[in-house]
């Protein structure tokens with residue numbers, strides 16, 4: 001890439017959100033670059049670590065992958081469909097909630113979504129971006145200035161590139177967000193997520209089980225065969241002791257935490273520990289920069305919302321930009337940024353608030369919160385239209401989906 005190259009759009013960040021946006025933009029004919037320090041087409045080979053982190057993507061996100069040609073058989077064979085979601089109150093609180101089971105068959109003949117190994121998803125999206133003609137630039141963005149209707153980016157290599165609009169998908173510490181002058185609201189949770197996978201002797205029947213414990217949710221999600229991934233929220237002071245357990249001790253501990261629901265546990269991968277925090281950008285777009293994914297919002301992994309929201313950000317940003325370019329309009333205009341900000345906040349903020357409230361209702365000792373959670377779960381279990389609404393809202397946001405996610 002020659003120094004000084006000019007693009008229609010630059011995407012900073014090559015996580016799943018940034019790559020999805022870059023693929024959509026290039027497909028629609030925009031001259032697109034994707035810049036990230038960890039962009040490495042070698043990772044698009046078939047060399048993969050044992051599965052630790054997975055993401056559950058709901059049907060609209062799967063349709064986006066299909067639209068992009070990024071849902072090939074080679075990826076699907078490592079993923080499992082999610083047919084049933086069970087929530088079990090394991091808090092032993094005075095007001096305990098009933099067990100609630102959601103079945104995708106109540107909505108139609110498709111699963112709720114699929115559980116996908118994160119590194120394989122990123123590999124497939126990276127390969128797709130490459131074949132769509134995205135210019136892939138392996139370095140970090142140092143800073144971004146807006147001059148004469150263009151975003152000018154300085155790269156760590158010393159090169160400079162420019163574009164009419166930038167998609168900031170550069171994660172929670174986003175440099176692009178900082179340089180667009182967007183401040184954030186952020187907070188910490190007294191929790192660390194442990195992510196791992198394990199095999200089990202009993203079949204999972206396509207069921208994800210979310211055990212609500214006083215340290216937060218302990219969520220198993222099916223993988224192919226008799227294997228599942230796990231996200232286990234623990235208190236930070238428990239992490240060291242859990243990670244020091246031998247594989248057999250850890251398997252025994254997991255079996256106990258699941259009350260033997262998946263039978264005997266074996267072949268547990270080393271846990272990855274991720275401290276939990278929350279963040280919301282005060283604006284989702286400004287100064288020719290549109291925030292997507294964790295550059296815009298961070299939520300704890302509850303109810304599989306994080307990347308599903310991020311892929312909606314990516315698709316909506318990419319469609320708005322490519323429509324503007326096709327119509328001869330300015331793709332980084334203040335009007336486009338304002339419409340993106342309003343639309344995305346309406347989707348993200350209520351979900352972030354609901355996740356935060358549910359999480360705090362588990363870890364807090366404030367009993368009215370326990371009562372509220374128990375009443376909410378009882379209503380979900382006993383009022384079928386409410387349960388159906390909750391299932392639909394978990395999968396499809398209220399309002400219109402981006403074109404690339406529609407059936």
Ligand SMILES: Cc1cc2nc3c(=O)[nH]c(=O)nc-3n(C[C@H](O)[C@H](O)[C@H](O)COP(=O)(O)OP(=O)(O)OC[C@H]3O[C@@H](n4cnc5c(N)ncnc54)[C@H](O)[C@@H]3O)c2cc1C
Nearest residue numbers: 013014015016017055056141170171293294301306307308
């Ligand atoms: C344990 C766990 C389980 C989860 N499970 C689910 C789930 O089941 N379903 C779900 O929907 N979500 C889930 N999530 C959330 C999901 O994993 C995240 O939302 C998603 O991975 C974030 O993707 P992203 O592309 O926004 O950011 P990232 O993946 O963080 O990518 C950021 C990119 O920006 C790049 N970058 C950083 N700085 C710069 C710079 N200066 N210049 C250029 N590039 C830069 C990085 O190198 C990287 O390529 C889970 C999260 C956790 C922690």
